[in-house]
Every structure is written in C-alpha cells, then in structure tokens.
Amino acid sequence: MDSIAAADRGTWGATGGKAGTVPQRTKIGGEGEAKMTMDADQVWLRVRARLRAAVGEDVFTSWFARLELEEVVGDLAHLSVPTRFLCSWIQSNYVEKILEAFTAENETIGRLHLTVRVNGQARPRLVASNEPAAETEAQPGVAEVRTVPALVTSQPASGTRANALSGSALDRKLTFETFVSGSANEMALNVAKQVASAAANNVVTFNPVYIHSSVGLGKTHLLNAIAWAAGASDVSRNIVYLTADHFMYHFITAVQHQSALAFKEWLRGIDLLLIDDMQFLQGKSATEFGHTLSTLISGTKQVVVAGDAPPRDLEMLDDRVRSRLSGGLVIPITQFDPELRRAIVQKRADQAASRFTGLSFPAPVIDYVARSIVSHGRDLDGAVNRLVAANQLTGEPITVGLAEKTLQDLIRSRETPRVRIEDILKIVARHYKVPRNELLSSRRSRDVVRPRQIAMYLAKSLTSRSLPEIGRRFGGRDHTTVLHSVRKVEQLMSQDGELTQEIELLRRMLEE
Template sequence: MDKEQLWQTALGELEVTLSKANFTTWFKSTFVVSDENNLVIVGVPNSFAQEWLKNKYHNQIFIILKKFRPHLEEIKYKICSTAPPQVNNIDITNILTNKEVKDDKKTDSQNGCFNLNPNYIFDTFVVGNSNRLAHAASMAVSDKPGKKYNPLFIYGGVGLGKTHLIQAIGNEIKKRNPKAKITYAPCEHFANDFVDAIQNKRIDNFKKKYRNSDVLLIDDIQFLSGKEGTQEEFFHTFNALQQGNRQVILTSDRVPQAIGELSGRLSSRFSGGMVADIKQPDFETRAAILKAKSQEKSLNLGDNVIEYIAQNVCSNIRELEGSLNKIRTHLELYNAEPTLELVTQILEPFLSTNRNEYITASKILKTIANFYGIKMEELIGKKRNKELVYPRQISMYLLRHELNYSYPRIGKELGGKDHTTIIHGRDKIEKELARNENLQREMSVIKEKLYI
C-alpha cells in the first residue's frame, strides 16, 4: 500500500466516524506528502486546517495510520498548495465509500444550495421508533415550508441521521420548487463566513447570502456556543427569515436549553417551533438500515450476517455503515464471499477493541466541561452552583462506570472531594438515569463524544 492508498484508506475510516460537515471541511484537500522513516507528513491547504488537525484530530489519525504502519512514530502536518495526488493502482475510494461522498461535495449555485447531497432524500431514510417524530416533522416542513414548525430543531447523538434528514427537506423543497433559494451550511462554516466577512469588509454580501434564503439549514448549531458576535449576527439572520415566513431548520447534539454559553433569546427562539429528537436505533431499525445500505453498496449479505452486525454494532448509523465499509473492503481486496464466519473475523478486532484504552480521566472531565459550557476549573472547583453540581455528579458517575476508579481516586481527580460526596453523586445520577429521558440522551451524547 503506497502513501496515496494509505491516506485514502485512512480517510475512508475517518469519514464514517465524523459528521459529513466536519469531514468535508477539514479533510477535503488533505493528502500524504511523505511516508518514510516512521514519519508520515500530511499536506493541508492552510494554517487553520493545520492547527485543527493537530489539536483536534491528531490522536484519531495516528491510531488509524498505526494500524497500517505499525512502526509509525510521528505525524506532521505541512501546509502545501499542491493538489492531492490521485490513486492509480487501486480505486480504494470506491471500495471504502460510495457515490454519496462525491455527490456530497457538489454545489448547486444556481439554486443557492451549498453541499446538498442528492442521495439524502426521504426515500433513503429508514424510519423507526427512534426517529419517527423527527421524520414526520421534516415531511410536514417540506410540504409547507415557513408555515408549519418554524423553526424545526432536530437533536440527537453523533451519526444518527440528523444531516440526512435536514438535507432531505432541502432536496424535497428544491424538487417541488426549483427556484427556491436553499442554503445549507454547517454552523462552523457560518461562523467562519462571518469572521471572513468582517475581516474583508464584505458583511453586506454575507447578510445577502443568508438572509435572502427561502430555506436556511444549519447543521450542528451547538457550535454557536461562546461565540457572542456570531450569535448576535445569527439572531438577526434568524429574525429576518422568520419575519418573512421563510423556513429555518437546525440540528444539534442536545436540546436548545442545554447548549452552554448560548444567549437566552436564541435558546427561546430555537425552542419556539418544533423540537424533535432522534435516539439510538433499536435492533429492528438497525437491521433495516443495514439491509438498505448493503443494497446501496451491492453487498449481498445473508440475514444471519445482518442480524450479527445489528446485534453487535449498536451505537449509531455511522458505525453501522463503517462496519459495512470494512466488510466491503475485505471482500473486494480478497475476492471473498461474506459468510458469517468471515464477517465475524473481519469485525472482531473492531468490536473487541478495549474502549478504555484511549479514555482518561482528563478526557472525561474535558468532554463534560465542553458539553455543559463550563470551565475545567469550575468543574473540579468548590463552588456549589446548580449549573456546576450537576455536571460534577455526571463526572463522578462516568469516572466510576467508565474507568472503574475508586471513590477516593475520583475525589482526588475532582479537586479533593470527600469519598462520601462521590458516592452520593454517583447514586443520584444512577437513579436519575432510570427515569429521566433527557439525562439518558445527554449521557448518550457525552459517551459518543468520548469514544469518537
């Protein structure tokens, strides 16, 4: 496997663990410059991407590359203007991913569409108990945009189909009214657009781009957290669209009230229309998704194989598709048949990986602090404000259940808390989890963030 094939293989694995928006934004123009002497140098288009990959995705990239380069010791990120080279020997992109990824990068500027994936339509969205409300609301909005459920706010964990659903709305509206101006953007793109507009004195162009939309679709709106200037601009954009009876659709990994450092007026507006959640799919939905996805990928899998995958890959749709990609890669490379025995062998390393291997107390605490929009010092400090005690008790619970830490050790990690305080906090969260659906969803999202 040469350096081009190595990077395309790595991208294939990264694509199924990241949101479409993040994958396209940060990995679209990357490639391997050099792969020698236990050092891999990754080419990136600018300093922003260089810092982002180094600080946010480095560990994930290292773990993936290490599987194919066991002696790998270091990864560096180098700014390069050269376009990424093409793979000539094996078209590994077609093996690891399908036409969706290519289509996802298309832009329809004539209709104001940014990155609307034509494969994201209602016909390809598998409906189950976990997403029925969100799907019904989305269908209603596409039928009467701006008149029903405005805004529509869809929330749920990583890889559960939020992006598919909101882009399906955009594609359906575009199909019914080709002249409609539909603008889709990840929240990070909106924020970067705003900063760029200020720096280059193009704020009027920015306002025209977003405020003249008939339908505005914003993915991962939780990234507005802490960005006061961007929140102010989005507030006025939101008002301009709503006052003109134009549709706003947002996705997030949590309910509006749980987005830390979000202004109260935005939170109330996000909650003012329809708020619908998408939960983890149940067994029947997972099996249906696997059948649909395997047909898309021309994989002829028996019912026993589908059942095995559905029983063992439970967290989200992206991991289900990742499992199919792994199977497809192996079958095409080795010209094999997808027997249950072979599929078990292919997925066993993936399923049996020690989840705690890459989880530390520090990562748990940072993840919880980021999720609830508080500082690390506040989380482990002595203040007993309600907004601090709750995340602190969740930290106690996760340190106990995910890392099996002793109560004194948990107390030490949390700034010297007494072990009786730790026991009380853990017990309280355990009892709440048994009856509080909001906490169950929050816990699910936090765990997903820990293990991606």
C-alpha cells in the same frame, strides 16, 4: 458625472493596483491598443459613478467597492471580485443593473464576464449577456465560460443551483429515499417531509424546527433530504444548507473583508435555511445567527436547525435565541432499537448488492452486525462498507466469521458506551456543585478552574473529539488551553492519589 467619476478613481484598480492610483495595463498592440485600454478605464469610472448614484453609498460600498474591471474585449466586459460569495451575490442580484450602466456609457458592450480573483489573479466564474446563449471560445489555461441571459438577476442561473443549495456541501446520497425509519426517528422523518413539501410550495408550517440527537443518528441526513426535496421543483428557490463551522467561516470572512452588511443581506434573502451541528456555533457568529433567525421567522421564511442537545442546553446561545428555538417544534431522535439497526444494515446491504454483481449478505451476517454494533447509524454504514471492501478485495464470501474479523474495533465500542461532552459537563457540575454555565465561563476562581480542567481532561480521555472541538464546547477556548488543562490534571494525578480516585469515580459514572 465626470467629477463624480474622477472622485471615484482612487477606490478601484485592476489586479495588483494600489488604491488611489490608476493601474497600468499591459500594452499589447501599440498606441491603438493603449488608447482602447484608456477608453475602457474611463468607461469603467463612469459606470461606477452611475452605480453609486443608483444604489446609494452604503450599498455601493458593500457590493461594488471591490468590483474591478479586468478588460473589455469586443462586446464583453470582464469584471472580477475577491470572493465567491461576493461573485454569487452580484450575479444573482446586480448583473442587470451593472449591464445597464455599461450600455448607457458604451452601447456596444452587451455582455458581462464575472470572475473570482484567486491570489490576486482573476479566474472565470460566470458570464451574463443580454443576447441568446452562445458558446465562448476557450482560451489556453482558462476554464470554459458559458453565456446566460441577463435575467439571472431575478433567479440563479442553472449552473449556480449547486451553490444555492449548498453553502456547505450536500451529499446526493442523503435523500428521503435512502433514509431508514423506525420508532426512534419516525416523527423526525415525518416532520422533515412536511417541511420540505411546504417549502416547495412557499408555505411555512412549523417554524423553527429543531432536531436533536447524539452523533450519527440521522440529523444531517434529514437536513440534506429536506434541501434536495424542497429544491427539486424550482431551482430558483433560495435554499441554503450550512454547518455551524461554515456559518462561522462566512461570517468571519465577511467581517475581515468589510462585507458584513452584504453577508447579512444574503442571509435575509434565504427562503429555507438549514443549519447543522448547532452546538459548534460560538461567539459573535452565534449572535448573528440569533438576529438572522428572528428576521427569517418574522419574514415567514423556514428555518430548520440540528444539534446534539436540546435548545435549553446550548449554552453558547443567549436566552432569546434558545427561547426562539424552544418555541418552535423540537424533535428528538433517540437511540436505535435492534429492529431499526437491522433495517439499516439490510438497506445498506441491498444498496451494495445492486452495485456489485454476485454480492450477497446472508441473514445471519445482517443479524450479527445489527446485534453487535450498537453505537450509531454511521458505524452501521461503515460496517457494511468494510464487509463489501473485504469481499471485493479478497474474494472471501461475506460470513459471520469475516464480520468478526473485519469489524473488531466497531464491535468493541459496544463494551464502552459513547460518552458525550454534554454528559461530562453535567456530571462534573453536579459532583463539584458548580453551575454548568460557570464551567463554560471565563471565571478564573479556584473553585471553577479545577473542575473545568478536570472536565476537559475527561473530554479528551473519554471522547473522540479533537482539542479544538473540545475548546469550542468549553466556551470557545483555544486548543492550547485544553492541552494545558489535560497536562495539568495528569500532573496532579501523579502527585495526588485522592484526586486520581475522584477522577476514576467520575469516569465510572460517565461510562455506566
């Protein structure tokens, strides 16, 4: 065992230490203190050797290679890791095993303090203990630390429920109770409720479920509502909601920190996975999602996905993944009709009235907002919020006149229908007789490059998408590529009247 520990000495270090050396720790109390520090170092080397022997080289490298001992104070061993993800995973799966290894080497150690290092410094994150919960004295400049039973290896501690439910942040207002249903979204709502109910009982019904619509029609609301409802009865259930951007961030971070295996294991341990904004998933992250989707479905774990286009139009995904999504339950949410828009405005007005004493939304105002704002649900929510703010800040009663004055920019959107990048790709591909997937490819031939540049120009001109977002939608290109295309088309238009007329024709086709 000692020889194993000695061989392991070069792979760990306290904060700021260099690989291959034993880090120097500050001496506080003379020789006795220094000896205690050396003893702790030796115990930690032997603990690492025990863990390596118990879990094997691959698992040890994935989970424990960057786990460092900060100090031992009394019966508490303070450990640190570089990322929140690694901290959460160790806390959920390996605390008891680590504690057993410590106890085997030094029976006086009965608690673990696991923290996340920030800019090379450790910060409090979680404490595990084999003793009943107790208060830990707060130290100056250090956040308060709770003690929880070591049994957190089998289920998350109560303080980690938010992390379990929110790989991306969940909005507590987005529940089934606050969702307004109508003919456009009734089927999607019913399916979402059924999925949540089944997941709460560890049952899988439709799998995967794919919800698609244009922006602002309630996809994110439904995914949040499923997460809250499915996790309400059992906080130990592993429910994860991730936007596509957050999924890519996790994956790229895992690759950069050489913990891709750990990331994959974490994904495969999920009971209910909810992925939002699927259209933004690009590159190797899309490939990893495909593997995760297949694994979770094969393991009878529920997957719910939302995007702004049907699965067949998600060009960034390979055919197998699109086939998997299409083979599940695909639910569209269509544009809201006047009745649903009015119901949404009435619901939001009632909610506002419950918060502000004396606030009143007359029926003519509700009718005016529902009739005038036809873009999507978020604009309806925004309209109500603006009227409430105007009333509270100025004291002016909510009237149709106030609405006309306050909501001018939202109402103008009725005159200019919202154009989607997906529509631009279809129109440009059809007009120039270029396959849609060629516009997203890396081909550089003139018959593809010019239509692609025109499509990017139209996306910048007719949508509110940022340059990086447009680049992602065009095959994962950099925003500088989009900017170059926009400027190139503008230059050509200034020199070529026929091209200007041609692009104007495309613009009218898109705005019809």
